[in-house]
Amino acid sequence: MKITHNAALSFHPIFIPLNQLLGAILDFGLRMCCIALLYHNYGNIIYKYRYLGAGTQCRLQFFHGPWFLFNQMTSTSIMKTDPIRLNSTLAKAKEGSVLSKSDITFLLNLEDNEQIDLLFQAACDVRSKHFGDTIFLYGFIYTSTYCRNDCHFCFFRSSNPQSRRYRKATPEIVAAARRLADSGVHLIDLTMGEDPALFDSDGAGFDRLIDLIESIRKATGLPIMVSPGVIPENILSRLAEAGASWYACYQETHQRKLFNQLRPGQDYDLRLKSKLKAHGIGLLIEEGLLCGAGETKGDIAESIAVMQRLDADQVRVMNFVPQPGTPMENRTPSDPQKEMLISAVMRLLFPDRLIPASLDVDGLAGLKQRLEAGANVVTSIVPSGEGLAGVAQHTLDIEEGRRTITSVLKVLETCGLRTATVEEYLAWIRSRQEAVKKLLMNLPAASRGVSLKVKFILSQPR
Numbered sequence: 001m002k003i004t005h006n007a008a009l010s011f012h013p014i015f016i017p018l019n020q021l022l023g024a025i026l027d028f029g030l031r032m033c034c035i036a037l038l039y040h041n042y043g044n045i046i047y048k049y050r051y052l053g054a055g056t057q058c059r060l061q062f063f064h065g066p067w068f069l070f071n072q073m074t075s076t077s078i079m080k081t082d083p084i085r086l087n088s089t090l091a092k093a094k095e096g097s098v099l100s101k102s103d104i105t106f107l108l109n110l111e112d113n114e115q116i117d118l119l120f121q122a123a124c125d126v127r128s129k130h131f132g133d134t135i136f137l138y139g140f141i142y143t144s145t146y147c148r149n150d151c152h153f154c155f156f157r158s159s160n161p162q163s164r165r166y167r168k169a170t171p172e173i174v175a176a177a178r179r180l181a182d183s184g185v186h187l188i189d190l191t192m193g194e195d196p197a198l199f200d201s202d203g204a205g206f207d208r209l210i211d212l213i214e215s216i217r218k219a220t221g222l223p224i225m226v227s228p229g230v231i232p233e234n235i236l237s238r239l240a241e242a243g244a245s246w247y248a249c250y251q252e253t254h255q256r257k258l259f260n261q262l263r264p265g266q267d268y269d270l271r272l273k274s275k276l277k278a279h280g281i282g283l284l285i286e287e288g289l290l291c292g293a294g295e296t297k298g299d300i301a302e303s304i305a306v307m308q309r310l311d312a313d314q315v316r317v318m319n320f321v322p323q324p325g326t327p328m329e330n331r332t333p334s335d336p337q338k339e340m341l342i343s344a345v346m347r348l349l350f351p352d353r354l355i356p357a358s359l360d361v362d363g364l365a366g367l368k369q370r371l372e373a374g375a376n377v378v379t380s381i382v383p384s385g386e387g388l389a390g391v392a393q394h395t396l397d398i399e400e401g402r403r404t405i406t407s408v409l410k411v412l413e414t415c416g417l418r419t420a421t422v423e424e425y426l427a428w429i430r431s432r433q434e435a436v437k438k439l440l441m442n443l444p445a446a447s448r449g450v451s452l453k454v455k456f457i458l459s460q461p462r
């Protein structure tokens, strides 16, 4: 009875157009599925043909065009796995051609494991073209965990009562640096929060930092990286004169709204200018992104584009690790693969620059996959027994001695890589400093100023 009633209803004049509409939608959906399936197989066939000969590839590309356009309109998931586009993008990158923002976004959207492996392989090929099988090693000393800032993602933010605070004295730091140098690192990375003691009004804090740099240079003869945050230009010059080679200052993101959320009360432009000033006076600069902290893939693509205009000498990305006692402690950590994907894309875009594989996110266990994504520096090597902390992982692997050269070398070996000599690292630094100097000299006098360069970096399409 009920069926008869419904059948009668479906033939009611009001329902006839409705039925036709539903039928058309269903029909359209089915057709799209068939086309998608055909396209998928068709794409795979072309993908395999690519290895058979360039001529075949070209002819098939000719037919591929209209299909691709059609699919762009109908299926984003297919676009994500377009093998033709992947191959041409990777080939372009390997040849050293510029990748567009759309290419970057395409690579960041890869989801298929086989395709991601192709990206990683391309990143390793680019690394070996520029650096052979050599890897640089950075010793890490977190000198002070006090900070005047209140970054939402950071365990050491000023308002976190759970944060473990210490301020190491100069002799202790020099002793740790000497141990690291003896173990075979190529650089001493002095990391610190924006310690209020550094910014005291009489300038004694900066004097202590400069004295520390001189002492470490004397004791180890190694290059030094410092990250004291945003500091006056004359202090940057004094750091360089004392023997620092690098200034690290991460923006975390180049999406201003997100920057303001992550680094409340801090000035995006001031931080960017600080890096440019440092570059201008001869310090090499490191720029870094945080991923999984609320950004979109588009934001990452935009951030990478800004990093290219910034012309940083070392670029990095680190997965966000939720920190107890912070506003982001309950945030779900991002997919661990995300960091590797971004890192591999960075390798394609910054072929001759340094890209770290940090022990500070997943410890020693995460090193191999970072190297396989194209990184060429191992960072956060921390001596045990000194009571030193890591940044994102304060204790992981440190006192167990798993963040040491001995442990790292074993991983390098399994990846077919070797540690560089100190001379090789020094030669890279010198050549990079020369390149930066030449670039600045070749700029028209009027555009050498920091303000103009900032304007240039920020004036590009966002």
Ligand code: SF4
Binding pocket: 147, 148, 149, 150, 151, 154, 155, 156, 157, 158, 192, 193, 194, 229
């Ligand atoms: S990220 Fe750096 S500046 Fe921000 S709170 Fe932590 S130590 Fe301070």
